[in-house]
Amino acid sequence: MSSSTRRQRSGNHLRAQGEPLIWLTGGMFAIACFMIIGLLGFVLYQGLATLWPRSYLLLGTLDGELVAGEYRERRSYVLSRQNLDDLLPKSREAAQSQLDNRSEVTSHQWYLRTGNFEVINRHFQFVPEISIASREPFHPPDIWLLERRQWGNLYGFPKKLSWELEQGETAIQAVRSAMIEAAKTNRLFERAKRELEQLDRRLSNARLRVREAELADGSDLQRLADDVLATAVNIPRVDDTLSAHLKPIIETASQKERKALEHLARETISVQSQQISINEELARLEQEMRSRSLVMQLPVLDFRGEVALSADSFGLSQTSCPEPLHTVLGLEGKADDYKMKVILISEGHFLVSLQQSNAIPVYAWVDIAASKNTAKIHALREHQVLLSDIVRLIEPNRLSWTGKLGVYGSRWWEFLFGEPREAGVEGGVFPAIWGTIVMTLIMSMVVMPFGVLAALYMREYAKGGWLLSTIRISINNLAGVPSIVYGVFGLSFFCYTIGGYIDGGPVKAGFTPWPETTWFSALALLAIIGLVAFTLSFLTGRSKPDGSIGRRLLSTGSGLLWLATLAGIVLLLAKTPMFDGFYQAQLPNPTFGKGCLLWAACTLALLTLPVVIVATEEALAAVPNSLREGSYACGAGKWQTIERIVLPYARPGIITGFILAMARGAGEVAPMMLVGAIPLTSDLPLDMEFPFLHGSRSFMHLGFQIYALGFQSQNSEAAKPMVFTATLLLLTIVTLLNLTAIWLRARLRKRFQSSQF
Amino acid sequence: MNRLKAIADGQDIESVVHDEVLSREPVLTIQDFSLYYGRKQALHHITMPIAKGLVTALVGPSGCGKSTLLRSVNRMNDLIDSVSIEGDMVLGKDSIFAPGVDVIQLRKRMGMVFQKPNPFPMSIFENVVYPLRIDGERNKSTLMQVCEQSLRGAALWDEVKDRLGESGLGLSGGQQQRLCIARAIASDPEVLLLDEPCSALDPIATSKIEDLIEKLKGDYSILIVTHNMQQASRISDHTAFMYLGRLVEMGPTSTIFTRPKLQETEDYITGRFG
Numbered sequence A: 001m002s003s004s005t006r007r008q009r010s011g012n013h014l015r016a017q018g019e020p021l022i023w024l025t026g027g028m029f030a031i032a033c034f035m036i037i038g039l040l041g042f043v044l045y046q047g048l049a050t051l052w053p054r055s056y057l058l059l060g061t062l063d064g065e066l067v068a069g070e071y072r073e074r075r076s077y078v079l080s081r082q083n084l085d086d087l088l089p090k091s092r093e094a095a096q097s098q099l100d101n102r103s104e105v106t107s108h109q110w111y112l113r114t115g116n117f118e119v120i121n122r123h124f125q126f127v128p129e130i131s132i133a134s135r136e137p138f139h140p141p142d143i144w145l146l147e148r149r150q151w152g153n154l155y156g157f158p159k160k161l162s163w164e165l166e167q168g169e170t171a172i173q174a175v176r177s178a179m180i181e182a183a184k185t186n187r188l189f190e191r192a193k194r195e196l197e198q199l200d201r202r203l204s205n206a207r208l209r210v211r212e213a214e215l216a217d218g219s220d221l222q223r224l225a226d227d228v229l230a231t232a233v234n235i236p237r238v239d240d241t242l243s244a245h246l247k248p249i250i251e252t253a254s255q256k257e258r259k260a261l262e263h264l265a266r267e268t269i270s271v272q273s274q275q276i277s278i279n280e281e282l283a284r285l286e287q288e289m290r291s292r293s294l295v296m297q298l299p300v301l302d303f304r305g306e307v308a309l310s311a312d313s314f315g316l317s318q319t320s321c322p323e324p325l326h327t328v329l330g331l332e333g334k335a336d337d338y339k340m341k342v343i344l345i346s347e348g349h350f351l352v353s354l355q356q357s358n359a360i361p362v363y364a365w366v367d368i369a370a371s372k373n374t375a376k377i378h379a380l381r382e383h384q385v386l387l388s389d390i391v392r393l394i395e396p397n398r399l400s401w402t403g404k405l406g407v408y409g410s411r412w413w414e415f416l417f418g419e420p421r422e423a424g425v426e427g428g429v430f431p432a433i434w435g436t437i438v439m440t441l442i443m444s445m446v447v448m449p450f451g452v453l454a455a456l457y458m459r460e461y462a463k464g465g466w467l468l469s470t471i472r473i474s475i476n477n478l479a480g481v482p483s484i485v486y487g488v489f490g491l492s493f494f495c496y497t498i499g500g501y502i503d504g505g506p507v508k509a510g511f512t513p514w515p516e517t518t519w520f521s522a523l524a525l526l527a528i529i530g531l532v533a534f535t536l537s538f539l540t541g542r543s544k545p546d547g548s549i550g551r552r553l554l555s556t557g558s559g560l561l562w563l564a565t566l567a568g569i570v571l572l573l574a575k576t577p578m579f580d581g582f583y584q585a586q587l588p589n590p591t592f593g594k595g596c597l598l599w600a601a602c603t604l605a606l607l608t609l610p611v612v613i614v615a616t617e618e619a620l621a622a623v624p625n626s627l628r629e630g631s632y633a634c635g636a637g638k639w640q641t642i643e644r645i646v647l648p649y650a651r652p653g654i655i656t657g658f659i660l661a662m663a664r665g666a667g668e669v670a671p672m673m674l675v676g677a678i679p680l681t682s683d684l685p686l687d688m689e690f691p692f693l694h695g696s697r698s699f700m701h702l703g704f705q706i707y708a709l710g711f712q713s714q715n716s717e718a719a720k721p722m723v724f725t726a727t728l729l730l731l732t733i734v735t736l737l738n739l740t741a742i743w744l745r746a747r748l749r750k751r752f753q754s755s756q757f
Numbered sequence B: 001m002n003r004l005k006a007i008a009d010g011q012d013i014e015s016v017v018h019d020e021v022l023s024r025e026p027v028l029t030i031q032d033f034s035l036y037y038g039r040k041q042a043l044h045h046i047t048m049p050i051a052k053g054l055v056t057a058l059v060g061p062s063g064c065g066k067s068t069l070l071r072s073v074n075r076m077n078d079l080i081d082s083v084s085i086e087g088d089m090v091l092g093k094d095s096i097f098a099p100g101v102d103v104i105q106l107r108k109r110m111g112m113v114f115q116k117p118n119p120f121p122m123s124i125f126e127n128v129v130y131p132l133r134i135d136g137e138r139n140k141s142t143l144m145q146v147c148e149q150s151l152r153g154a155a156l157w158d159e160v161k162d163r164l165g166e167s168g169l170g171l172s173g174g175q176q177q178r179l180c181i182a183r184a185i186a187s188d189p190e191v192l193l194l195d196e197p198c199s200a201l202d203p204i205a206t207s208k209i210e211d212l213i214e215k216l217k218g219d220y221s222i223l224i225v226t227h228n229m230q231q232a233s234r235i236s237d238h239t240a241f242m243y244l245g246r247l248v249e250m251g252p253t254s255t256i257f258t259r260p261k262l263q264e265t266e267d268y269i270t271g272r273f274g
């Protein structure tokens, strides 16, 4: 060997050194990092920034408009000849000069949140920078932001309270303390409304009972029920005379029907009297809520008239109200009583505040004409707000840093634990969080036993073979089926078939029941098949596993028979002529025959089943065989070994898979759209009301919420901030779940580490 | 060497079993036992008695089927799908491979210790009483008593008596192996099967386990596989020499190691081949 000439090896060219590959791989890595960090950073920034309180500003445009809003950001856009037409004359001129001869230039616009939706019909406004006339935006210090239960935010200056201020009390103090009162009234109002709903439910339950009796006996109680109700209306109280009153009417009915009808009468009477008192209470509360209101001045201009006033009247040194201004605005008292403060918004445009001694100032907007001798006077639009409508009162331009933090915290608190307002665009997402959590928990309770038992069978019991391999590959592939397919399946199978079956029996689920004779013959046949299957498997269990053909046939046969029995049971259930469903009386309103919590959980369970099975199988495969053998050598049976050795050892892996499945399930949206998530509901899927867990309710879901707000709501621009906060929240939940999985795995794994030797 | 050559050529040979072995009362008799992994035959017509209360060593070159034979005794090979057998073994008076034998009941009469220590991922205490646990024993004092007895029997008691609640995985390799022995003797088996129990251990741990086997002898009948000739000569009463799935010679250890009947055995024992 050594004597033969060595092959010459080259080692000095580029590929051998590997430099380009370092750049290639490193570059790809960097791109991947960038995308991940970019996405996370984007969501994080948008989600966290949304609820942060911003300052409010006023601007004048070249065309003399007043622009007002909460400043969000400065965006670049392309200014081209086409969009010149959207601009008012003076702004257009400015734009034209900026364009010069080019067909387009990049310019900036300000993105403002305007609020005051019911007055100006928009939530947001873009202000092109070229049309801004003010040198500096003006941040009015005494602007108020009212976050309301309806119509979203309202920005404005306070003008008048419907009640008297106490001595030494400022307007904001008065409103804040009155808000506490109003909140109490509000709660009472809500509670009364809920009670009213409950009464309605009691009535409809009583009606349902009558309907059930009707269905059971196949009779028609409509006329009787009408008569009973007509009688009941005239009885003020439930007492012994009731039966006497009802007796002649319901004599003809059967025992069960009589009971139901009497129940209906009793419920009607008691509900009636309660309804009256609750309605009175509601009227009183509403009265109370209407009694406290405040009038705001919104930054929306109302032209009042043109008066002879020179520019000098609005010099910054001017402190008293000119007579013409006083007159045209129609202010009370004498002009001399008003102190005037003038703020120059832009050339020739002033915001004027007029204050009578210590009262709340009145604002006006003054345009000085080009001649400088006359002025157009505008008042700010007045708008009345009920105190009970206000959720939060902020002075955005007076907030200190800590104040902002406080508002931020309180907004997050509301977001996490509050009810949605304004169709989910404002307020909280608590129902969605709660719905997601409850649904995910039920999902895991469904998927866990199925997944783990299936994996146990595949790994511990089943003998290998092409069938098992096929099934295993199919399961792995199931994980790649688009989730919307699961949604469609869930809708048609769980909701319509199984749900329909539960509601109204086989007919509602789309099966034609067999006649009774056929059905009972089938039952007998099935019993025989089941018996044979049982006998066969008993026999094979007894005989020695010697791999003979006969035994193998026997065991295959018994397996097939068991399958046939199972299929037979399903068929018999589907074809039974004796079952009309549990909720027949409610029909045609579906109870379980629609998208609801239970079916959503089942659909997701199906979707996450592959994850659980694969993870469990892997965990089981990782259990060293020597442990199993050790256990068998001690005389343990198969199940004992699984229970005492295999499962404890595989637990970390199983739990990890389980949490990963939960994370996957919690983030899934597409199937949710079909099987039960709805954009808005005040009913929680798990609450204090009997029976606590409401499997048949539709629910809110975070992931679906993102979709619904972003793309389905009437004003998706207004909903956008909420979309990002909801995304951030969902991302946080999923991340937390994943972290828990990692932590748990690490912790449990430590317990099984053997010492090295 | 001609016998070994004959075996390698696939011919059947007559095993030589000394009369001293045949005259002892057996606890376990292997009767014309053959085993196949699929098509491949791993054991060929093995017939040998395992004497009661003595230590029987199985020696032979790697791959000759010692482990396979040992694992057949408690039907561990049932776990492998491809295995099929011919012949039978008899434990006491009961057949091991007859149809209808309750394998679990059978395994409860034997203890087995594997080549690599395999303590369960549970406390030392639970490890030892595992065979009782699966029998449904709940009585704390019984369990404690058995645990102490077995650990003392396995010469581990003094080392672990203060930390019975700790994980069995925290012990050293030698301790783990003795823990496995304690587990194997906890159910008071008739036969103890040891498959190279010292192969993963250092000399000190090895000698401890050898002492232990010495001590257990008499109470238990022990069948041990070993590659270490000195060990076999030190601890065993009978030695069986296997080659390529066949039993070549079996006799009292002293005879086998000094003047075996067959030249082949002597060659193997003295290390001239294998």
Ligand SMILES: Nc1ncnc2c1ncn2[C@@H]1O[C@H](COP(=O)(O)OP(=O)(O)OP(=O)(O)O)[C@@H](O)[C@H]1O
Pocket: B037, B042, B061, B062, B063, B064, B065, B066, B067, B068, B069, B080
């Ligand atoms: N699970 C199995 N499947 C197929 N063949 C096997 C299996 N286990 C062992 N064998 C084969 O059976 C023969 C005997 O193996 P065995 O493990 O009994 O040898 P051994 O004497 O214990 O060897 P060593 O001293 O190396 O442990 C070997 O040829 C081996 O390849």
Ligand SMILES: [Mg+2]
Pocket: B066, B067, B068
């Ligand atoms: Mg071996």
